[in-house]
Amino acid sequence: MNGVLFAKIKLFIRTPWTFVIMTAMTILFTLILGTSNPATFQVPVYSLDNSLEDSLIYKALQDNKFIQFQWRSMESTKQKVKKGKAELGVELSANDFKILVGVNSPKVSIVEHTLQEIYMDKLKQEKMLKGIKDKKTRIELKEQLEDIAAHAVFHIQTMEFKGEEDFIYNNLFQRVFGFTLFFVIYTIAYNVFHILIEKRDGIWDRIILSPIKRWEMYTGNLVYSFVAGYLQIIIVFLIFHFIVGIEFNASLWKLLLVMIPYVFAIVALTILITALVKTVQQFNAIIPMLSVSMAMVGGAFWPIELVQSKPLLMIADLIPITYGMELLNGIAIYNYSLEQLFSPLSILLLMGVGMTGIAIHFMERRYI
Amino acid sequence: MLELARLTKRYKQLYAVKGLNMFIEKGEIVGLLGPNGAGKSTAISMLSSLIEPTEGDVRFHGKSILKSPGELRKVTGIVPQEIALYPELSAEENLQFFGRIYQLKGKQLKQRIEEVLELIGLQEKRKEVVKKFSGGMKRRLNIGVALLHQPSLLIMDEPTVGIDPQSRSYILETVKRLNEEKGMTVLYTSHYMEEVEFLCDRIYIMDKGNLIAAGTKEEIKQILTSETTVLIKVEQLNEKFVQRLQAEPSIHQVSTGENEVTVIVPKEIPVFKLILNIAEHTDIELLSIEMKATTLEDVFLHLTGRALRD
Numbered sequence: 001m002n003g004v005l006f007a008k009i010k011l012f013i014r015t016p017w018t019f020v021i022m023t024a025m026t027i028l029f030t031l032i033l034g035t036s037n038p039a040t041f042q043v044p045v046y047s048l049d050n051s052l053e054d055s056l057i058y059k060a061l062q063d064n065k066f067i068q069f070q071w072r073s074m075e076s077t078k079q080k081v082k083k084g085k086a087e088l089g090v091e092l093s094a095n096d097f098k099i100l101v102g103v104n105s106p107k108v109s110i111v112e113h114t115l116q117e118i119y120m121d122k123l124k125q126e127k128m129l130k131g132i133k134d135k136k137t138r139i140e141l142k143e144q145l146e147d148i149a150a151h152a153v154f155h156i157q158t159m160e161f162k163g164e165e166d167f168i169y170n171n172l173f174q175r176v177f178g179f180t181l182f183f184v185i186y187t188i189a190y191n192v193f194h195i196l197i198e199k200r201d202g203i204w205d206r207i208i209l210s211p212i213k214r215w216e217m218y219t220g221n222l223v224y225s226f227v228a229g230y231l232q233i234i235i236v237f238l239i240f241h242f243i244v245g246i247e248f249n250a251s252l253w254k255l256l257l258v259m260i261p262y263v264f265a266i267v268a269l270t271i272l273i274t275a276l277v278k279t280v281q282q283f284n285a286i287i288p289m290l291s292v293s294m295a296m297v298g299g300a301f302w303p304i305e306l307v308q309s310k311p312l313l314m315i316a317d318l319i320p321i322t323y324g325m326e327l328l329n330g331i332a333i334y335n336y337s338l339e340q341l342f343s344p345l346s347i348l349l350l351m352g353v354g355m356t357g358i359a360i361h362f363m364e365r366r367y368i
Numbered sequence: 369m370l371e372l373a374r375l376t377k378r379y380k381q382l383y384a385v386k387g388l389n390m391f392i393e394k395g396e397i398v399g400l401l402g403p404n405g406a407g408k409s410t411a412i413s414m415l416s417s418l419i420e421p422t423e424g425d426v427r428f429h430g431k432s433i434l435k436s437p438g439e440l441r442k443v444t445g446i447v448p449q450e451i452a453l454y455p456e457l458s459a460e461e462n463l464q465f466f467g468r469i470y471q472l473k474g475k476q477l478k479q480r481i482e483e484v485l486e487l488i489g490l491q492e493k494r495k496e497v498v499k500k501f502s503g504g505m506k507r508r509l510n511i512g513v514a515l516l517h518q519p520s521l522l523i524m525d526e527p528t529v530g531i532d533p534q535s536r537s538y539i540l541e542t543v544k545r546l547n548e549e550k551g552m553t554v555l556y557t558s559h560y561m562e563e564v565e566f567l568c569d570r571i572y573i574m575d576k577g578n579l580i581a582a583g584t585k586e587e588i589k590q591i592l593t594s595e596t597t598v599l600i601k602v603e604q605l606n607e608k609f610v611q612r613l614q615a616e617p618s619i620h621q622v623s624t625g626e627n628e629v630t631v632i633v634p635k636e637i638p639v640f641k642l643i644l645n646i647a648e649h650t651d652i653e654l655l656s657i658e659m660k661a662t663t664l665e666d667v668f669l670h671l672t673g674r675a676l677r678d
Contacts (some may be wrong), residue, residue, distance in 0.1 A: 002468065003468030005455065006464070006468060006470070007454060007461075009462055010454075010457055010465075011454065011455075011457065014456045015456055174402040184378055189459055201450055201451065201452055202449070202450035202452035203452045203454065205446075206446060206448065206452045207469055209416060209441055209444070210441065211438065211469075211471055212471075233536055270644070286463040366419060368417050368418065368419065368433075368434060368437055
């Protein structure tokens with residue numbers, strides 16, 4: 001195994017570019033997309049019901065810190081959406097709303113969430129007031145409720161969205177975690193890729209015909225690719241913690257620890273691909289396709305909570321990124337206990353073991 | 369030492385190697401000859417314990433290697449057809465890596481690297497990365513890697529493909545020296561007849577997965593004792609002349625080169641008269657007609673109807 005590691009480390013030192021580029025890309029993308037406030041986007045709104053401008057809904061929309069709802073005429077809103085100047089627009093009614101979608105983006109789900117919450121509050125208040133028959137008491141209660149809303153005893157200040165299923169969105173965390181998990185796939189894949197090159201060039205056969213044990217050969221490759229991927233994650237997290245100053249809920253070491261099964265699962269996945277493809281070209285075509293689609297479905301590019309499609313959610317259950325994001329968000333945002341972390345941790349380990357087994361089976365099929 | 373019995377490799381309906389019987393004795397150089405696609409590399413992969421045969425067995429000192437290939441692997445050096453080296457590493461680093469996987473360590477590894485670098489003539493280039501090497505240097509290092517653990521059996525799969533004559537000659541001389549001085553057993557595959565003639569004591573000839581001839585050089589050449597090889601050189605070769613030669617029932621094989629034709633004819637045929645007659649009728653200007661000594665190339669042509677490099 002030491003012999004295999006010796007060659008891999010030498011090769012890594014000679015050609016560290018994939019590692020360097022992928023680490024830099026993670027940091028760059030996160031800094032560009034993560035430090036901008038994603039929620040301050042503008043949404044044109046109109047209503048055919050003029051009374052809404054005095055309503056609780058209007059006030060709630062105006063108070064929203066994350067989405068700038070801009071009152072426009074119906075014509076202007078539709079034109080903006082039609083010409084692509086706005087990704088979406090909203091038509092408000094007294095008890096309902098319509099979203100005019102120009103471009104299908106995660107913002108649609110965020111706006112939908114926000115409006116649902118506002119309408120739910122309104123309905124709750126109306127239900128309460130409906131129960132009171134005396135008009136004077138009803139007006140007093142309404143004023144009191146508005147007063148409580150404006151001067152609450154406790155102010156809960158959050159920097160995130162909080163939806164109906166306790167979904168908390170932190171843009172910076174989303175970007176750091178998402179891009180880290182995404183770009184590390186490339187680093188690992190292009191280290192595992194050496195196996196394919198070795199097979200093409202006959203080096204693999206030469207190793208197989210040597211007295212080296214098979215487990216040493218596979219372990220050497222696994223350990224090397226694992227260390228390269230894990231090292232990248234450590235560097236990225238350390239840079240964001242110590243240089244950019246992200247606190248990660250004071251759990252940096254926990255984040256690094258839970259990344260072990262994720263990196264293992266990705267190493268196993270890429271080794272499986274290496275075992276299944278026949279040429280370098282096939283590998284080069286599959287990796288970008290697979291990593292981007294996994295990142296999209298697994299919640300690396302946007303929160304998985306925004307994905308509504310059941311088939312996509314089912315696919316997400318089969319993807320390591322989903323569990324990687326769950327672990328990272330669980331620690332940094334939701335303060336998950338060990339029991340809560342246990343399930344994604346074991347799924348990732350299981351995936352890793354399973355895929356490694358299948359990969360070795362396919363690779364060994366040809367040989368004595 | 370090594371024995372192949374009815375060795376067969378089939379991929380679906382296609383036979384890459386069919387019922388190959390062969391043996392290699394200690395200390396000899398055995399040639400495995402055949403054109404591209406003859407099945408030589410597949411045979412080598414099976415006998416070196418890399419891939420499993422569909423049928424048949426490979427026995428090393430009487431024991432089948434299919435279940436326990438370890439003993440054979442320890443004493444075998446493989447020179448694959450590809451340049452199986454890390455191009456980003458230097459010659460010395462490549463030797464270090466392969467030495468380690470052959471369980472050489474410390475002083476022993478260093479010493480072997482020195483000896484091998486000297487043997488392949490690359491001491492001066494030891495620190496240079498392999499991707500900067502010429503084709504010949506890469507081939508030499510490819511051989512050097514196989515010699516690191518001092519194997520007693522060296523299996524070489526077309527080790528001189530695509531290199532300059534000087535490097536080729538260096539490699540052939542090195543193989544000969546290893547055999548003579550160290551008693552190394554060598555299995556040498558090639559489609560270059562002259563290499564096999566120069567190196568090998570015994571020869572196996574393969575074509576389309578089948579063994580078509582086997583024996584010492586002299587024994588194989590005996591196949592053509594009743595026939596003569598004639599080399600005809602012409603001013604400008606034309607199709608009509610070749611067609612007439614092919615149509616002539618007394619001429620057994622016809623192979624063409626640049627303005628030359630090789631034919632195999634029975635010894636009793638008045639060959640000069642016959643060729644002059646055909647040349648006259650096909651408007652061809654003859655430069656020479658030469659009766660050649662039989663070569664392995666002629667034997668191959670006789671056996672398969674094709675030249676080795678077709």
